[in-house]
Amino acid sequence: MDGQYGDSTRSVTASATLGIAGAPVSTPPVPASAYHLSADESAPQDVYGRSSNPTWRHLESALATLEGATAALSFSSGMAAITSVLRVLATPGKRLVVPADGYYQVRAYALESLVPQGVEVVTASASEMCDAAEHADVVLAETPVNPTLDVVDLHRLALTCRSRGATLVVDNTTPTPFGQQPLSLGADLVVASATKALAGHGDVLAGYAAGCHADLMAAVERERLLSGAILGPFEAWLVLRSLGSAGLRFERQCHNALAVAVMLRAHPAVRSVRYPGLPEDPSHEVASRQMRRFGGLVSIELADAAAVHDLASRSALLVAATSFGGIHSSVDRRARWGDPVSDGFARLSLGIEDTDDLVADIDHALQRASR
Incomplete structure (x- = not known):
């Protein structure tokens, strides 16, 4: 079962x-x-914390x-x-x-x-x-x-x-x-x-x-x-x-990631979007064969480093942080860590906030940043 x-x-x-x-x-x-x-030295037992x-x-x-x-x-x-x-x-x-x-x-x-x-x-x-x-x-x-x-x-x-x-x-x-x-x-x-x-x-x-x-x-x-x-x-x-809530959290994160990716792919401030769950993504065919869910990460390319920092500062829901997978949505400009990506490349980690709130917040922050 x-x-x-x-x-x-x-x-x-x-x-x-x-x-x-x-x-x-x-x-x-x-x-x-x-x-x-x-006293039975042959018996399985905990002996030392390391x-x-x-x-x-x-x-x-x-x-x-x-x-x-x-x-x-x-x-x-x-x-x-x-x-x-x-x-x-x-x-x-x-x-x-x-x-x-x-x-x-x-x-x-x-x-x-x-x-x-x-x-x-x-x-x-x-x-x-x-x-x-x-x-x-x-x-x-x-x-x-x-x-x-x-x-x-x-x-x-x-x-x-x-x-x-x-x-x-x-x-x-x-x-x-x-x-x-x-x-x-x-x-x-x-x-x-x-x-x-x-x-x-x-x-x-x-x-x-x-x-x-x-x-x-x-x-x-x-x-x-x-x-x-x-x-x-x-x-x-x-x-x-x-772990008890991990399955539930991951389900919401994947749902949020797809919704945000769909919004971002048509946004004028976004040069490119990568998410394996998008049908047009270059990795979608392979991902569909081996993945049950497509994850909570979305990668985007903006104009430059300043645009990524503007997105983080003007969003009410995105936290500027370098880890991912948490309950809070976050954004990280990856070139600052030496990844071989453009200065405007950002990784979004979508959390468990309400989907409509996240989509509206990121859309609004990008609109303000592109003015």
Whole structure:
């Protein structure tokens, strides 16, 4: 029956506690660094806060369920999850492909930390990713790409990696497990920042890796233990608490994103709009095959940097912020962070405000900014 549930039901059931009489309905955090040890040293037990925590386990079980994985591991941030996975997979002498147009800190880590260790790093755009995978040992793909929202054909990429014997890791931050299931499309591992839409309230940093290969997950867990890139129990509880409403929030965010994208594509102040849910978007055909929902991000190009700042200052609802996926709608001029985009390129993250209010507010702010 679980496979037939909708997103909100999946969110609630994944984050809920078992129906044990006398147990709290909502799981409380367990802020422990040390535990009482059993005399039976062979028995599974919590022993130290860097190696295990009951709140982690509940969160990781929920994340695995949502991603369609057999296991998940929580981390202190999305980058902590990605770098831990890359340290396991991208060993000296191997060729690693990373997005040329995705999250810029992933490229920076690969080039600054892995290349000096003897890893060959190749950067490839979304359109180049499948070809680049033909000569790779490890491929890290991000789709839809942040911030341009180009889409990688995951089925084709997975087939290419499989024929090569390469390991495919997919960053699922932008679409979330409610919008896309990379493991079902052939990925070996999913990584993501739970800071964004899953936590959704702008008050916690968290990341995770999820997969179905026991040996690979065990190696990543060992790396987490040794590197100490753990999620604090209170932070784990914040994410777990938020998961119950994540499906509902994401549904509204996707609805708002489509409505705003439709308005923006005809606005005279907007030079271009990217949203995979628009029928005319270059990525729509591929996105329609592999995504259940098209996400809460819309990318636009305005005249220049000043136009983006004017939009932020004249809007009553858009918050100028660099993260995304929260309950508040936000705008971020991406060139300021070094992304290879124009000065007037902006990423909009649509929140859960009423749709008509958002559309009217952004339209009005753009009209004022273009005068």
